[in-house]
Each structure stands twice: as C-alpha cells, then as structure tokens.
Amino acid sequence: MNIKVRYFAAFREATGIATEILETSAATPAALFSECSARHAALQNYSASLVAVNDEMSDWETRLTDGDEVLFFPPVAGG
Amino acid sequence: MNGFEITGQPIDVDTLRNYLADRSCGAYVQFDGWVRDHNEGQQVLRLEYEVYEPLAIKEGKRIIIEAIERFGVNNAYAIHRSGLMELSEVAVVVGVSSPHRSEAFDACRYIIDQAKARLPIWKKEYYASGDAEWVNCQRCASTV
Numbered sequence: 001m002n003i004k005v006r007y008f009a010a011f012r013e014a015t016g017i018a019t020e021i022l023e024t025s026a027a028t029p030a031a032l033f034s035e036c037s038a039r040h041a042a043l044q045n046y047s048a049s050l051v052a053v054n055d056e057m058s059d060w061e062t063r064l065t066d067g068d069e070v071l072f073f074p075p076v077a078g079g
Numbered sequence: 080m081n082g083f084e085i086t087g088q089p090i091d092v093d094t095l096r097n098y099l100a101d102r103s104c105g106a107y108v109q110f111d112g113w114v115r116d117h118n119e120g121q122q123v124l125r126l127e128y129e130v131y132e133p134l135a136i137k138e139g140k141r142i143i144i145e146a147i148e149r150f151g152v153n154n155a156y157a158i159h160r161s162g163l164m165e166l167s168e169v170a171v172v173v174g175v176s177s178p179h180r181s182e183a184f185d186a187c188r189y190i191i192d193q194a195k196a197r198l199p200i201w202k203k204e205y206y207a208s209g210d211a212e213w214v215n216c217q218r219c220a221s222t223v
Binding site for chain 2: 008009010013050052055056057071073074075076077078079
C-alpha cells in the first residue's frame, strides 16, 4: 500500500525532507516509523512522541490503510 | 464563546480579558507565557514556533471544552503564537472566567498543561552563541 509520511520540526531537519510517499507493508505507525528510521540514518537517534493519521491524533498501534497520511511529531514544546 | 486560536500577530491580552468578561462571574484567571531570555544555561536571543495549524486548532478546541466540562467554569479561551518572536513577547495566553476562583485556577492550569503536552507545536531557540536548537530534543534520544 501507499502511505504519505510527513515530518515536522526536528524530524524534517533530520531527514532533510517534509514529505515522502512510501510503498510499504507496515501495519501500524510504529512499524512505519521503524522503516523510516532505516531509510533516514538521522532519525535513528529520535523517538517520535506523537503521531497523527489523516489529521487526527492517533495511536502507535492503529491499523494503517492504503492512502493514509501519517504525521510524525517530535516531542512537542508549545507554551 | 469559548475557543482556541493560532496567530502570527502580537497577542492583545486585554482584548481577551474583555471578551471573557461576564457579570455572572466573580473570578477571572489568566496565564501569560512570555519569551524568556535564557534556557538551560544558554542565553536566548529569540525563538520561533512551528505550528501544524489544522491539528493544533482542532486539539486546542478540544482541550478548552474538556476544561469547561471538567471544572464547570463559564468560559475559557486560549491563543498561541506562531512564527518568530522576540524576548518578552506573549507566546501564549489562557483566560478562564468562572463564578468562583478555585475552579478558574484549576481550569487555567489544566489548559496550559494539556496544551504543552498535546498540541503539535515546536519551539526553536536561537542562542547568543550562534546555535539554534529545537527545545526538548534531548528527550528524543530514547526509543519509540
């Protein structure tokens, strides 16, 4: 299936890209993040603390389906 | 009207206070978050907030509604800045109006704590040393 991945803030700087579309069999955002870490060496030093799927805050073990957009958020620091 | 906003413009805290003014309320609690000139031993010159607005606004509105329902306050509103900011500017403001003070303090605390933990907002600090860093990234080093 095809999944669109978006990186924000420190993740975008670590990967050097904001968006990529991956052909993947990753069933969950957690599995997908592992794949992305393998693709981008700089991501290995990070853990994503929050994840969203299709513009809704989500869970690392949510089931992904074809065409989903997954947003990886590094630790947030508002306020 | 309760609510939550992201703005790239300076925040006018008096406008927020007037907006939340309510004759049935005896208490108004407001929290202002300011841009501080230091962090963890570094001298901070300015900072920048990156905000993923579609989700920050959606989740911010949820936090406000949770606070109103949980603490029974009359009204609450919060505004968070985006983009480049100078020292002493207001980065975030939370206002809560309520018949009595206790629940207003509690609701205000709840909103700012939840906002810091849940909203997709990232802070980059620019230091006098010439470095710039995303705040909290020392905690990125653990595993998923």
